[in-house]
Amino acid sequence: MNDDVRNIVLGVVAAAISAALGWLARTYLWKRRLRRKQAFFGLPDNSESLLVVNREAGGPELTVMRFDVFALLELAALIKDCGAHAQVVAHDAAQQGFGERTEFCVGGPSSNRRMAAHLHSLLPGIQVNTDAEPGPDRGAFQIGSECYLLEPGKGEYVILARLIAGQERGTRPVFLFCGQRAITNQAATRYLARNHERLARKHGGNSFVLLLKVVNSHAYGPDVVELVADVTRAAQTPLPTPAPARNSHRAS
Numbered sequence: 001m002n003d004d005v006r007n008i009v010l011g012v013v014a015a016a017i018s019a020a021l022g023w024l025a026r027t028y029l030w031k032r033r034l035r036r037k038q039a040f041f042g043l044p045d046n047s048e049s050l051l052v053v054n055r056e057a058g059g060p061e062l063t064v065m066r067f068d069v070f071a072l073l074e075l076a077a078l079i080k081d082c083g084a085h086a087q088v089v090a091h092d093a094a095q096q097g098f099g100e101r102t103e104f105c106v107g108g109p110s111s112n113r114r115m116a117a118h119l120h121s122l123l124p125g126i127q128v129n130t131d132a133e134p135g136p137d138r139g140a141f142q143i144g145s146e147c148y149l150l151e152p153g154k155g156e157y158v159i160l161a162r163l164i165a166g167q168e169r170g171t172r173p174v175f176l177f178c179g180q181r182a183i184t185n186q187a188a189t190r191y192l193a194r195n196h197e198r199l200a201r202k203h204g205g206n207s208f209v210l211l212l213k214v215v216n217s218h219a220y221g222p223d224v225v226e227l228v229a230d231v232t233r234a235a236q237t238p239l240p241t242p243a244p245a246r247n248s249h250r251a252s
């Protein structure tokens with residue numbers, strides 16, 4: 001073998017080794033990123049999860065708003081990326097406890113009984129105005145001492161939460177997407193899909209509750225979302241019980 005042939009062979013071997021090392025490095029980084037994503041969502045390979053759907057407020061029991069369908073599609077893509085499976089369950093048919101399977105619950109308490117139960121049990125510091133009659137406070141969020149009013153199409157709020165009930169090893173999280181309108185539910189799922197890595201770095205495996213604002217949805221749809229505040233502490237602290245009204249009548 002002369003020097004030219006030997007140099008060619010060595011070059012081919014070096015290129016093959018470099019390609020193999022590059023492929024191994026990319027595969028390692030991809031798998032590490034996937035494992036972190038699976039850990040954040042509680043979705044290991046071939047695991048099962050629940051997509052709890054609401055109904056259109058005032059509509060038939062199984063009628064789902066268009067934007068809520070879009071939200072479910074966003075979540076289904078996340079679940080598939082993790083190598084897991086999803087079961088779609090109506091809000092009044094989901095009767096399992098916490099932590100058995102990862103749960104994604106979509107819709108406000110007026111259209112989703114499961115969401116109402118989660119807010120009552122896990123986030124006692126949040127109250128949602130579910131009045132059916134139109135009014136300035138309809139759909140408003142009360143979080144601690146702050147009130148967030150609904151301005152349809154201009155400024156609308158949604159709660160995005162990742163909750164862990166208990167500290168047992170292997171407990172799966174519950175994700176809540178509780179918006180003032182259906183389009184805000186989609187906005188929250190999209191926000192989670194885009195920012196889950198940052199949220200995982202910041203919060204790790206802990207619970208968190210974020211208040212998001214959807215800006216000018218009439219013009220921008222669910223795409224322009226602002227983080228208003230991390231309201232975890234306020235949401236988990238029960239609201240003070242209002243003092244009973246004094247009876248103005250006196251015994252004669």
